[in-house]
Amino acid sequence: MTTDPTVSAPAVSAPAEVALRDLATADSLLLALDFDGVLAPLQDDPSTSRMVPESAAAIAALARLPHTRVALVSGRDIATLRQLSQAPDGAWLIGSHGAEAELEGGAHGASAPVVRSPELTPAEAEMLTAIDAHLDAFEHTLPGGHGTSDFLIEAKPYSRTVHTRGIAAEAAAALHGHATEVVEEFPDIRVIEGHDITELAVKQATKGDGIRLLARAGEPTAMGYLGDDVTDEDAFAALDELTDSRALDSGLTLKVGSAQTCASWRIADPTAVAALLDRLAAERTEFLRSVDS
Numbered sequence: 001m002t003t004d005p006t007v008s009a010p011a012v013s014a015p016a017e018v019a020l021r022d023l024a025t026a027d028s029l030l031l032a033l034d035f036d037g038v039l040a041p042l043q044d045d046p047s048t049s050r051m052v053p054e055s056a057a058a059i060a061a062l063a064r065l066p067h068t069r070v071a072l073v074s075g076r077d078i079a080t081l082r083q084l085s086q087a088p089d090g091a092w093l094i095g096s097h098g099a100e101a102e103l104e105g106g107a108h109g110a111s112a113p114v115v116r117s118p119e120l121t122p123a124e125a126e127m128l129t130a131i132d133a134h135l136d137a138f139e140h141t142l143p144g145g146h147g148t149s150d151f152l153i154e155a156k157p158y159s160r161t162v163h164t165r166g167i168a169a170e171a172a173a174a175l176h177g178h179a180t181e182v183v184e185e186f187p188d189i190r191v192i193e194g195h196d197i198t199e200l201a202v203k204q205a206t207k208g209d210g211i212r213l214l215a216r217a218g219e220p221t222a223m224g225y226l227g228d229d230v231t232d233e234d235a236f237a238a239l240d241e242l243t244d245s246r247a248l249d250s251g252l253t254l255k256v257g258s259a260q261t262c263a264s265w266r267i268a269d270p271t272a273v274a275a276l277l278d279r280l281a282a283e284r285t286e287f288l289r290s291v292d293s
């Protein structure tokens with residue numbers, strides 16, 4: 001373990017140190033993974049995000065194993081997540097921070113697919129329109145003559161994500177401050193903070209809801225979740241609740257990076273994630289081979 005006084009508990013572990021035995025030897029494993037910052041290193045341009053090739057290979061190997069399910073849980077909308085991640089066949093997808101789901105084949109592959117892509121209610125559509133109008137008005141408020149077109153605003157089905165990566169601190173703070181003001185008129189708009197983003201969402205689902213849906217649909221005996229951002233804390237908490245209530249025999253929560261967390265384990269970055277996933281794929285393959293022979 002690396003002891004770095006600037007990183008709060010848990011300390012950073014090397015991929016070889018993380019206790020994977022309960023996942024590798026589970027009767028039924030569901031491994032859920034955040035995309036940006038975990039499988040894919042963070043990029044200035046969100047459309048260029050791609051999985052680390054070793055992680056892609058490891059989750060493809062895991063997805064081919066019996067009694068083993070891989071799921072991606074992301075703030076991206078599902079269409080974008082599917083396109084960028086090139087997730088392996090059989091992988092389940094949770095998008096829009098838990099509001100969208102595509103789970104093909106339920107527990108043991110027998111149940112009907114779960115597809116969740118809810119319509120906007122009239123009130124939500126009104127809020128999204130108000131968000132767009134509010135963000136457009138930014139050009140009149142930023143010192144220095146910058147306008148909305150100088151910044152990246154990502155349009156997603158249930159939200160708008162204002163990107164501030166690479167922007168001068170003063171402009172980023174002004175943009176963030178302006179974006180969140182819309183909540184004064186529409187308190188049901190949810191402000192989601194992330195790495196250099198401020199997201200304004202009109203659905204209330206969280207990644208915790210995504211984790212609970214995955215557990216219900218997959219009926220695993222063990223689950224793991226890897227995440228790097230603020231929104232992943234909802235997923236960690238949900239997984240801990242499932243483990244504490246004995247809905248699962250075992251659960252592993254793992255934070256990627258140095259931010260505060262309620263997860264039990266921490267590793268450094270997406271390169272370490274790739275090494276960890278490679279190890280899990282090898283150990284689970286070996287375990288399943290041993291029980292099969």
Ligand SMILES: O=P(O)(O)OC[C@H]1O[C@H](O[C@H]2O[C@H](CO)[C@@H](O)[C@H](O)[C@H]2O)[C@H](O)[C@@H](O)[C@@H]1O
Binds near residue numbers: 035036046049074195
């Ligand atoms: O839940 P995630 O899969 O981690 O998605 C969260 C957000 O990811 C994207 O933004 C982040 O990654 C970008 C590309 O590396 C980076 O430029 C940005 O600073 C990060 O916050 C995505 O663009 C958002 O829509 C997601 O909500």
